[in-house]
Amino acid sequence: xxxxxxxxxxxxxxxxxxxxxxxxxxxxxxxxxxxxxxxxxxxxxxxxxxxxxxxxxxxxxxxxxxxxxxxxxxxxxxxxxxxxxxxxxxxxxxxxxxxxxxxxxxxxxxxxxxxxxxxxxxxxxxxxxxxxxxxxxxxxxxxxxxxxxxxxxxxxxxxxxxxxxxxxxxxxxxxxxxxxxxxxxxxxxxxxxxxxxxxxxxxxxxxxxxxxxxxxxxxxxxxxxxxxxxxxxxxxxxxxxxxxxxxxxxxxxxxxxxxxxxxxxxxxxxxxxxxxxxxxxxxxxxxxxxxxxxxxxxxxxxxxxxxxxxxxxxx
Amino acid sequence: xxxxxxxxxxxxxxxxxxxxxxxxxxxxxxxxxxxxxxxxxxxxxxxxxxxxxxxxxxxxxxxxxxxxxxxxxxxxxxxxxxxxxxxxxxxxxxxxxxxxxxxxxxxxxxxxxxxxxxxxxxxxxxxxxxxxxxxxxxxxxxxxxxxxxxxxxxxxxxxxxxxxxxxxxxxxxxxxxxxxxxxxxxxxxxxxxxxxxxxxxxxxxxxxxxxxxxxxxxxxxxxxxxxxxxxxxxxxxxxxxxxxxxxxxxxxxxxxxxxxxxxxxxxxxxxxxxxxxxxxxxxxxxxxxxxxxxxxxxxxxxxxxxxxxxxxxxxxxxxxxxxxxxxxxxxxxxxxxxxxxxxxxxxxxxx
Amino acid sequence: xxxxxxxxxxxxxxxxxxxxxxxxxxxxxxxxxxxxxxxxxxxxxxxxxxxxxxxxxxxxxxxxxxxxxxxxxxxxxxxxxxxxxxxxxxxxxxxxxxxxxxxxxxxxxxxxxxxxxxxxxxxxxxxxxxxxxxxxxxxxxxxxxxxxxxxxxxxxxxxxxxxxxxxxxxxxxxxxxxxxxxxxxxxxxxxxxxxxxxxxxxxxxxxxxxxxxxxxxxxxxxxxxxxxxxxxxxxxxxxxxxxxxxxxxxxxxxxxxxxxxxxxxxxxxxxxxxxxxxxxxxxxxxxxxxxxxxxxxxxxxxxxxxxxxxxxxxxxxxxxxx
Numbered sequence: 001x002x003x004x005x006x007x008x009x010x011x012x013x014x015x016x017x018x019x020x021x022x023x024x025x026x027x028x029x030x031x032x033x034x035x036x037x038x039x040x041x042x043x044x045x046x047x048x049x050x051x052x053x054x055x056x057x058x059x060x061x062x063x064x065x066x067x068x069x070x071x072x073x074x075x076x077x078x079x080x081x082x083x084x085x086x087x088x089x090x091x092x093x094x095x096x097x098x099x100x101x102x103x104x105x106x107x108x109x110x111x112x113x114x115x116x117x118x119x120x121x122x123x124x125x126x127x128x129x130x131x132x133x134x135x136x137x138x139x140x141x142x143x144x145x146x147x148x149x150x151x152x153x154x155x156x157x158x159x160x161x162x163x164x165x166x167x168x169x170x171x172x173x174x175x176x177x178x179x180x181x182x183x184x185x186x187x188x189x190x191x192x193x194x195x196x197x198x199x200x201x202x203x204x205x206x207x208x209x210x211x212x213x214x215x216x217x218x219x220x221x222x223x224x225x226x227x228x229x230x231x232x233x234x235x236x237x238x239x240x241x242x243x244x245x246x247x248x249x250x251x252x253x254x255x256x257x258x259x260x261x262x263x264x265x266x267x268x269x270x271x272x273x274x275x276x277x278x279x280x281x282x283x284x285x286x287x288x289x290x291x292x293x294x295x296x297x298x299x300x301x302x303x304x305x306x307x308x309x310x311x312x313x314x315x
Numbered sequence: 316x317x318x319x320x321x322x323x324x325x326x327x328x329x330x331x332x333x334x335x336x337x338x339x340x341x342x343x344x345x346x347x348x349x350x351x352x353x354x355x356x357x358x359x360x361x362x363x364x365x366x367x368x369x370x371x372x373x374x375x376x377x378x379x380x381x382x383x384x385x386x387x388x389x390x391x392x393x394x395x396x397x398x399x400x401x402x403x404x405x406x407x408x409x410x411x412x413x414x415x416x417x418x419x420x421x422x423x424x425x426x427x428x429x430x431x432x433x434x435x436x437x438x439x440x441x442x443x444x445x446x447x448x449x450x451x452x453x454x455x456x457x458x459x460x461x462x463x464x465x466x467x468x469x470x471x472x473x474x475x476x477x478x479x480x481x482x483x484x485x486x487x488x489x490x491x492x493x494x495x496x497x498x499x500x501x502x503x504x505x506x507x508x509x510x511x512x513x514x515x516x517x518x519x520x521x522x523x524x525x526x527x528x529x530x531x532x533x534x535x536x537x538x539x540x541x542x543x544x545x546x547x548x549x550x551x552x553x554x555x556x557x558x559x560x561x562x563x564x565x566x567x568x569x570x571x572x573x574x575x576x577x578x579x580x581x582x583x584x585x586x587x588x589x590x591x592x593x594x595x596x597x598x599x600x601x602x603x604x605x606x607x608x609x610x611x612x613x614x615x616x617x618x619x620x621x622x623x624x625x626x627x628x629x630x631x632x633x634x635x636x637x638x639x640x641x642x643x644x645x646x647x648x649x650x651x652x653x654x655x656x657x658x659x660x661x662x663x664x665x666x
Numbered sequence: 667x668x669x670x671x672x673x674x675x676x677x678x679x680x681x682x683x684x685x686x687x688x689x690x691x692x693x694x695x696x697x698x699x700x701x702x703x704x705x706x707x708x709x710x711x712x713x714x715x716x717x718x719x720x721x722x723x724x725x726x727x728x729x730x731x732x733x734x735x736x737x738x739x740x741x742x743x744x745x746x747x748x749x750x751x752x753x754x755x756x757x758x759x760x761x762x763x764x765x766x767x768x769x770x771x772x773x774x775x776x777x778x779x780x781x782x783x784x785x786x787x788x789x790x791x792x793x794x795x796x797x798x799x800x801x802x803x804x805x806x807x808x809x810x811x812x813x814x815x816x817x818x819x820x821x822x823x824x825x826x827x828x829x830x831x832x833x834x835x836x837x838x839x840x841x842x843x844x845x846x847x848x849x850x851x852x853x854x855x856x857x858x859x860x861x862x863x864x865x866x867x868x869x870x871x872x873x874x875x876x877x878x879x880x881x882x883x884x885x886x887x888x889x890x891x892x893x894x895x896x897x898x899x900x901x902x903x904x905x906x907x908x909x910x911x912x913x914x915x916x917x918x919x920x921x922x923x924x925x926x927x928x929x930x931x932x933x934x935x936x937x938x939x940x941x942x943x944x945x946x947x948x949x950x951x952x953x954x955x956x957x958x959x960x961x962x963x964x965x966x967x968x969x970x971x972x973x974x975x976x977x978x979x980x981x982x983x984x985x986x987x988x
Contacts, residue, residue, distance in 0.1 A: 298802025
């Protein structure tokens with residue numbers, strides 16, 4: 001890593017980006033009483049759940065120096081498959097969940113294998129995979145199919161003592177992800193591989209295995225996100241996953257993680273997700289038109305990029 | 316990214332094989348059954364409210380001119396009542412966002428919810444929550460929806476629309492010939508019902524052959540592209556079944572550029588301004604309306620519900636036929652193609 | 667094997683890599699002929715060309731950026747915006763034709779310049795930057811139109827572009843070929859073109875050797891923006907009416923075509939000739955899916971497979987040639 005700062009101290013070029021989510025939250029909380037309403041806050045968190053899970057997975061991918069464009073399609077596939085298989089039957093919930101996680105893992109493995117053997121650029125590979133999966137979803141159905149089960153719907157929409165279940169799920173996954181990324185040898189090797197593959201290889205790190213594992217993690221998180229999304233929608237809408245991959249990447253970048261790899265933090269990515277959710281919510285509360293919201297979102301992304309400059313002598 | 320209808324269009328299309336659930340709206344019998352169900356009365360006593368009303372509009376999408384006009388009709392009708400404000404959310408063709416939007420609207424304590432869905436099934440749960448919270452819901456402009464979360468509908472029967480269009484086309488081509496059909500997004504109620512209505516009518520005319528049914532997704536450019544391919548595949552096309560005016564224009568241009576406009580007859584389209592201009596100039600086709608005033612009717616029904624008056628489960632917004640000769644009065648020559656004939660007063664027209 | 671022999675093989679392989687796409691084009695064309703005799707008719711081919719023109723024009727512009735090692739994901743949004751702007755300014759009046767086209771080009775150029783400046787002067791990733799720019803531009807387009815497609819095309823505009831010279835060659839296709847020629851000229855015959863390849867191959871070296879890397883970068887993105895605008899105008903010419911989101915999703919088709927043509931993400935190789943071939947391959951592939959009566963979503967599957975296969979092939983070839 002190139003940035004030499006004292007860990008724990010606020011360094012503007014590295015942490016400046018976090019001003020954005022913090023500012024958004026503070027301004028919203030101060031300016032809009034409607035925002036502070038606990039029911040609204042719960043809504044915001046609930047709405048951010050799916051993207052949050054995806055961002056966790058994508059953090060691993062980006063830290064490893066790659067991008068996974070197929071996660072939206074994996075999510076969509078899981079939404080459709082899980083709803084079709086469950087068809088409202090709560091008893092099938094656990095087996096279907098297990099199966100969906102397996103599906104996500106298998107697609108991730110496929111991505112990993114293809115990447116390692118065909119030596120494709122991850123963008124190309126995952127984009128191709130996205131197209132293939134979308135085609136597959138549409139061959140299966142062109143309109144909403146099936147129904148999700150009550151437990152999943154409860155997970156996505158319900159809460160316990162005012163705290164949404166999806167928030168708890170997200171927290172658990174985030175803690176697990178953080179431990180994996182920042183406190184294990186695997187995570188350390190991942191960062192090394194992402195930051196400088198050549199040095200990492202020379203140091204004896206098995207880059208191919210890392211990349212393979214990263215894609216599996218990405219696939220599994222996409223599957224989990226799909227199950228949550230199905231709970232949110234209540235049914236298997238084929239286009240549910242569209243565009244989510246780009247939103248996830250944006251969220252990770254908003255948190256200050258660089259696309260060049262070697263750096264990444266689950267909490268930062270969640271900050272990015274939160275910021276997007278808060279922004280969307282605030283603009284909705286202010287009755288800003290969806291068109292303006294889109295424009296603002298674009299400006300925010302550009303602004304975030306400008307605020308977040310890698311400090312390297314050479315790229 | 317941004318889910319717009321056009322992004323959808325890039326991705327959707329005909330399905331050759333599906334394990335699809337059979338559509339619940341697929342034939343004349345269903346249409347008749349729907350009409351019967353629509354006539355049922357709804358008990359609105361639970362929703363009665365007095366004082367200023369806050370209306371929430373959850374738009375599944377606002378990215379085409381039809382819904383923009385429908386929304387303006389909503390605003391127009393709202394202005395005639397004791398309405399404090401009209402809050403509009405746009406889900407941008409994202410059903411998960413529409414769920415969130417409706418949750419947000421409920422939190423803002425609306426009294427009435429008008430909506431058009433991205434996907435009926437996806438919002439069924441949140442609509443039920445709205446009704447349970449005492450907020451009546453009225454679906455505007457789509458097909459008739461019978462669900463616990465939908466209090467009433469201001470609906471347009473795509474089946475009846477398709478039937479009218481088909482009958483007039485049959486008349487105009489003299490009851491026989493080779494036809495191509497251009498339909499909206501595959502899998503939508505509109506597409507399914509329109510095609511079924513056509514097939515039902517065509518049964519009465521054994522001399523009519525359907526060469527191909529295509530899905531142009533309400534996209535003029537896409538319809539044009541598909542038609543160019545059709546013109547290559549089929550040396551002779553006698554008639555075009557296309558209830559959507561904006562797709563009809565694209566098709567007409569394709570025929571024109573291939574020099575084959577004279578060989579075919581166009582069915583009536585809707586009151587899309589571009590189509591109106593074309594039909595008025597070429598004196599064929601005519602119009603079967605796809606009324607944007609469904610938005611207005613939705614608000615009327617909603618206000619009735621809030622007043623505690625009895626309403627039916629569905630209020631049909633009927634399509635009417637306008638012959639080519641009478642189109643002159645509908646055309647707005649100085650307006651863009653992407654415009655709809657309507658009775659909106661000038662201050663409510665889209666800017 | 668002797669050193670000279672292996673070097674010769676490597677050279678052969680790298681040449682093969684460069685021309686592979688043309689080979690693929692020939693193969694897929696023959697496949698097309700096998701599926702439908704219509705492929706032998708010039709009219710049909712020109713039709714396909716007309717359909718793919720907007721993507722093709724945009725792809726030419728994006729090629730410049732990708733040779734540099736960058737990427738432009740905002741091109742779809744630029745197409746939508748310029749398409750709408752052109753129609754709005756035209757307002758149905760022939761007199762407005764020139765100002766409309768000029769304004770659209772200026773807007774495209776501007777957006778490209780902004781992209782280029784940010785990429786050149788910061789270390790921002792072009793991927794996320796142009797993505798954000800694309801989102802902003804789409805929002806802007808929607809804001810300007812309020813959801814309805816504004817503007818009326820000048821009479822004669824559409825007719826002019828779809829008019830066939832000699833009853834055969836549509837003006838739109840001629841415009842496309844002209845732009846391709848201009849692009850090829852810039853790429854092969856100008857210093858700028860050579861600089862693009864140099865920077866793309868090894869940025870550090872280019873900087874050290876005193877190349878005005880920033881200027882080259884800005885210019886490349888500006889060109890991409892300009893060609894995006896031209897593509898928007900072409901789209902308007904094809905469809906006759908603007909649509910607020912006509913260009914959406916096109917950036918991925920453009921990307922696919924460019925990568926197919928041999929210009930990879932790493933930069934420093936490829937070129938417009940390959941891009942055009944890539945565009946044609948995609949167009950024929952889509953058309954084949956259509957003609958064969960396969961459902962539309964098969965297009966997606968086909969596109970996905972083609973991209974993966976082609977990229978894998980290029981990867982193998984470049985491996986062997988290294």
